[in-house]
Amino acid sequence: MKAILIDQWVTNLSDLRISTVPSPKCGANALRIRVTHAAITHVDLLYAQGRHQNNRRHVRLPLILGTEFAGVVLSAAPTSSFRPGTRVFGFGIGSFAEEICVDEHQVRPVPGHWTNAEACAVGGSAAVAFGALGEGCGNVKAGQSVLVLGASGGLGVAAIQVATALGAAKVIGVVGGAEKEAVVRSLGADAVDYRDDKWPTRVVELTDGAGVDVVFDPIGAVDDGLKCLKYGGKILVVGFAARGGVMEKVSMNKVLLKGAGVIGYRFGEQSRRSPAETSVIWRNTMALISHNKIEPVVYEQVYQGLENIPQALEDVSKRKVWGRAVVSIARNEHVHSESPRL
Ligand SMILES: NC(=O)c1ccc[n+]([C@@H]2O[C@H](COP(=O)([O-])OP(=O)(O)OC[C@H]3O[C@@H](n4cnc5c(N)ncnc54)[C@H](OP(=O)(O)O)[C@@H]3O)[C@@H](O)[C@H]2O)c1
Structure with missing residues (x-):
């Protein structure tokens, strides 16, 4: 598959290149997902440059960049609550790629009233905001x-x-x-x-x-x-x-x-320390989404394909962007999906 893989931190975002790499090996209980859209976040800028606190511990080289995405489940364990063809959005290191493997708790089904691009724009942000502003914080x-x-x-x-x-x-x-x-x-x-x-x-x-x-x-x-x-x-x-x-x-x-x-407030660390609390945060966030209290704010420029990720990262770093920049990765005809809303 194609992916943006780095084996050293970059200082210049335009140095990022697309590589051909083996498809990721999914664990027995993981979901294999065709990435249709990847979000461009400030964390992605930091990860590319090795400047995030996680780069000292959890997120090391070599690394496929990308953290938030939407896509379509390609395969799941028979015991999984997700079926192939389900549209999903969520977190996962390595989303600047055509495929990603993630554990089930990292994704949620895309609400029926959203496209994958819209779900990608919300990504993990609403849950992070809920965790910080809500009960207990x-x-x-x-x-x-x-x-x-x-x-x-x-x-x-x-x-x-x-x-x-x-x-x-x-x-x-x-x-x-x-x-x-x-x-x-x-x-x-x-x-x-x-x-x-x-x-x-x-x-x-x-x-x-x-x-x-x-x-x-x-x-x-x-x-x-x-x-x-x-x-x-x-x-x-x-x-x-x-x-x-x-x-x-x-x-x-x-x-x-x-x-x-x-x-x-550090969402990722809270999730590692208290997965049960994070499930409650996600449940409450999804309830807000289903009541239309959270609307996606997708930046107006359309970024098409992995090849446009360096440009999108540049635009975010130059603060051109508002809301979330979203890059479309898979064209609809390449996606095996039960739903037309991509
Ligand atoms: N704690 C957590 O769990 C958690 C989770 C996710 C992300 N984060 C962190 O949250 C931060 C925001 O992430 P994001 O993805 O939302 O970033 P983003 O979409 O790139 O937005 C960054 C915002 O920062 C503002 N900004 C940048 N430089 C500024 C300056 N000098 N003065 C005033 N405002 C400035 C920009 O405003 P203007 O464009 O108006 O200048 C922009 O609205 C990052 O530091 C990220 O690492 C934390």
Whole structure:
């Protein structure tokens, strides 16, 4: 099969090449999946460059890149709850390829009202956002206010929708530029542009001077988040997309003065440590999806084929993209599927 395999970390994304590699060997209970679509996430940028914390332990070279996908089950164990032909979406290292093997718990059936491209855009983001904002972590309650940093990104658009579904009375998204403001507003959130230095003041104004109850931070801006926080509020540290590998240093007196809770949330590690908790998160996330509380936000550019993955990665790294960039990998006629909605 064709895949984007690396045997050394890349500094230049345009150096990525398609290789012909053997089809993956699936374990007895794994699903073999024809990948129809692959998402381009910030994690993919970090994995390609060997700059993610997982590259020290779980995700080592040689490596087929790609982390989130949608596809069609090609084969499954007789005991599996998935049948060949079922459309699925989820997580799996090695999704920049024509086929992937994953354990059942890594995928969910594509809802009937979504195409595979749409399911791919949601990927794991809604579940990550639910894990961070929901019970046991952010505990967002009805009537609260939530600030979403990196709000036009893949995780950001999911966080806006999950916060709204949890009953937040006000959700404010921080973005760079008018096009991204429009994306955030289309999801029902207020939008604030970080290119105005006074944006934290604007956030506080939008909460009538109170500040927000919860900050969802996938970009690494706790110091700014604290400026927007209500006394006794929480900051959820989810990622560092804006840091370029250099972590921020925060004066702890600011945490004390706000009586703030600063909580790190790491979906993958939680899943390894507590699979039962992750199943509940997925169940709740799928319930939101079935009630149309989560809508896919697919970036407008159509990326066709594995050969366009380097371009899509470049576009994400240059912050051209909003929502999730999705690359179509298998043409419909190559896919053995019971469903026409690919
Ligand atoms: N904790 C977890 O379990 C978990 C799971 C998945 C991902 N993550 C992490 O979450 C983060 C986001 O992932 P993603 O896939 O959603 O990324 P993404 O789709 O590429 O979005 C990144 C966002 O960051 C914003 N951004 C980048 N540089 C910025 C800057 N200098 N100032 C302000 N905003 C900036 C961009 O906003 P503009 O385009 O408006 O500038 C964009 O909205 C990554 O760090 C990823 O590693 C964590």
